[in-house]
Amino acid sequence: MATVGSVTRQIAALEISSKQNTTATKTTRSTHQKQGSQTSNTVSKLLTKFAAPNPPSSKTIRPQTSNSSLSRLPTTGQAGASSSNKAFKAPAPLSREPTQPSIDIGRYDGGLEYDEENRGKKVYGQAAEELALDSSVIEHQPTREWHLTDFDIGRPLGKGKFGRVYMVRTKCEPKYIVALKTLYKSEIIESRVEKQIRREIEIQQNLRHPHILRLYGYFHDEKRIFLMLEFAGKGELYKQLSKHGCFTEKRSSRYIDQMADALDYLHSKHVIHRDIKPENLLLGINGDLKIGDFGWSVHAPGNRRTTMCGTLDYLPPEMIEGKEHSKEVDLWALGVLTYEFLVGCAPFEERTHNETYKRIMRVDLRIPSRVSPDAADLIVKLLQHEPYKRIPLPEVRKHPWIMKYRSRSSNPQPQ
Ligand code: AMP
Numbered sequence: 432m433a434t435v436g437s438v439t440r441q442i443a444a445l446e447i448s449s450k451q452n453t454t455a456t457k458t459t460r461s462t463h464q465k466q467g468s469q470t471s472n473t474v475s476k477l478l479t480k481f482a483a484p485n486p487p488s489s490k491t492i493r494p495q496t497s498n499s500s501l502s503r504l505p506t507t508g509q510a511g512a513s514s515s516n517k518a519f520k521a522p523a524p525l526s527r528e529p530t531q532p533s534i535d536i537g538r539y540d541g542g543l544e545y546d547e548e549n550r551g552k553k554v555y556g557q558a559a560e561e562l563a564l565d566s567s568v569i570e571h572q573p574t575r576e577w578h579l580t581d582f583d584i585g586r587p588l589g590k591g592k593f594g595r596v597y598m599v600r601t602k603c604e605p606k607y608i609v610a611l612k613t614l615y616k617s618e619i620i621e622s623r624v625e626k627q628i629r630r631e632i633e634i635q636q637n638l639r640h641p642h643i644l645r646l647y648g649y650f651h652d653e654k655r656i657f658l659m660l661e662f663a664g665k666g667e668l669y670k671q672l673s674k675h676g677c678f679t680e681k682r683s684s685r686y687i688d689q690m691a692d693a694l695d696y697l698h699s700k701h702v703i704h705r706d707i708k709p710e711n712l713l714l715g716i717n718g719d720l721k722i723g724d725f726g727w728s729v730h731a732p733g734n735r736r737t738t739m740c741g742t743l744d745y746l747p748p749e750m751i752e753g754k755e756h757s758k759e760v761d762l763w764a765l766g767v768l769t770y771e772f773l774v775g776c777a778p779f780e781e782r783t784h785n786e787t788y789k790r791i792m793r794v795d796l797r798i799p800s801r802v803s804p805d806a807a808d809l810i811v812k813l814l815q816h817e818p819y820k821r822i823p824l825p826e827v828r829k830h831p832w833i834m835k836y837r838s839r840s841s842n843p844q845p846q
Contacts, residue, residue: 534608536598537586543579543613546595551615551654561625562616564632564656566648574648579657582611588666593618593628594655598662609647612658616651631725632658634702642693644713644723663723664716669709677775680803684836687769687809688828689720694765695824697722698758707764708745709771743784744777748792748816759818765827766813773802778814792816805832 554562567576582599589596594613601607619628635646645661665671668686672678678686690707697704704722711724747763749756770778778797779790789795794816798807809832812822827833 534600534606535585536583536600536608539584539597540587542587542595543584543597546613546615547654550618552617553653554616554620558620558625559616561629562619562656563651564629565650566636567650569636577648577650577657577659579652584611592622596660608662610660610662612660614656614658616654616656619656628656632656635725638697638700638702640693640696642689642720642722643696644721660723661715661721663713663721665714665718667710668712668714668720671714672709672772672775678772680773680806680832681836683769683772683806684833686720686772687765688833688837690722690765690768691824691827691833693720693722694761695828698761698824703758704761704764706745707761707768709768743787744780746791747818748794749818751788751791757818759821762813762818762821762824762827763815766810766821769806769810769813770798773806774799778810803832805830805835808832 565576566574581602583602585598585600587595588598588610591612591614593615596610596612599609599611601609614628619625632646632649635644636649639645644663647659647661649656649658651657677683690712694704694707704725706724707722711722713721713723715721745764745767747756747760750760767777767779779787779795781787781790794814796811796814798810802810809822809827809830812830813827815821822830
């Protein structure tokens with residue numbers, strides 16, 4: 432068994448190797464009761480910090496021919512890209528690969544085979560083409576070609592609406608750990624969310640930020656889409672919130688700092704998240720927050736949107752009214768999140784939709800006295816009825832309540 436120290440040194444080597452090879456009614460929220468994932472062992476937590484499954488390979492990535500069943504995934508800003516594929520040659524393997532310790536990825540429960548027999552159907556036609564998603568055929572940033580057989584499957588991490596999530600390890604060196612998320616195509620089609628899923632994948636694939644869950648690659652077979660996601664070693668933030676009821680001021684402040692940093696990055700890429708809530712947040716191996724769900728995100732350069740979406744408790748007044756909305760919806764949600772971290776429930780939570788709507792529209796905010804004046808000040812500045820009055824993200828990051836708890840080693844201050 433490798434010691435923590437030796438694993439840490441190997442991790443450092445891994446990080447270098449990965450850098451060198453980068454080619455690559457009410458939506459009821461019963462307070463803090465979501466089913467969570469299991470915990471992982473320390474060594475795997477350590478290793479996965481630097482997991483980046485675009486491993487060195489001498490294999491030439493086979494281009495998909497234009498009559499292939501695989502369609503090209505237009506990447507952000509590349510919609511309608513040419514269908515011609517260039518052969519992509521992966522970099523040669525490094526001469527000195529770090530030797531991997533044996534990482535316990537836990538026991539596989541046979542769930543993929545079970546699901547394969549019991550759920551999902553093959554899909555055909557236009558919808559099938561929409562969902563023929565494979566990162567190895569992205570023109571400007573292809574990853575290597577992946578298949579399910581390239582992984583050792585470990586313990587189940589959780590179940591999502593469209594399939595299971597597993598902790599897996601690549602069979603090839605260096606043996607990266609990732610979370611493999613399966614999505615059943617026929618179920619996506621039945622729920623009529625092909626475009627939403629495609630959009631989620633397109634958006635997440637292009638994001639690189641320490642507080643945004645990385646999507647390293649994706650591939651598909653006849654029935655399923657597989658997403659290779661950064662493994663969030665400490666699981667769901669929601670589970671922590673359920674366990675503790677609420678967070679301390681220090682912990683809340685650090686999470687909100689990380690959220691503000693990630694949202695600022697998203698907005699700079701013209702991505703509005705639109706569904707910020709504890710259920711969509713994961714924790715990395717160091718306990719860092721990771722935005723992990725992009726189902727409602729929209730890539731909207733200069734666009735104002737009118738779709739009503741998101742969880743009711745986190746909806747801003749402009750979305751309830753069906754008005755145009757913009758990136759400020761995420762500022763409102765950040766205010767709701769700050770409140771929920773500190774108080775343990777959402778600020779406008781009521782028994783019926785109607786009552787919640789009314790309280791949101793009136794900004795009927797009641798902050799308990801145990802919340803510090805600094806934290807209350809930030810909440811009030813974020814929960815402004817008029818979107819333009821909400822405190823901008825760079826100012827959130829400089830707010831006294833955030834500065835007070837930011838450690839020197841944490842994120843650098845925004846410019
Ligand atoms: P989802 O389909 O994204 O809702 O995922 C279902 C569950 O799997 C989540 O609630 C988490 O417990 C777990 N999960 C999803 N993605 C990851 C990940 N990247 N790392 C660890 N656990 C995950």
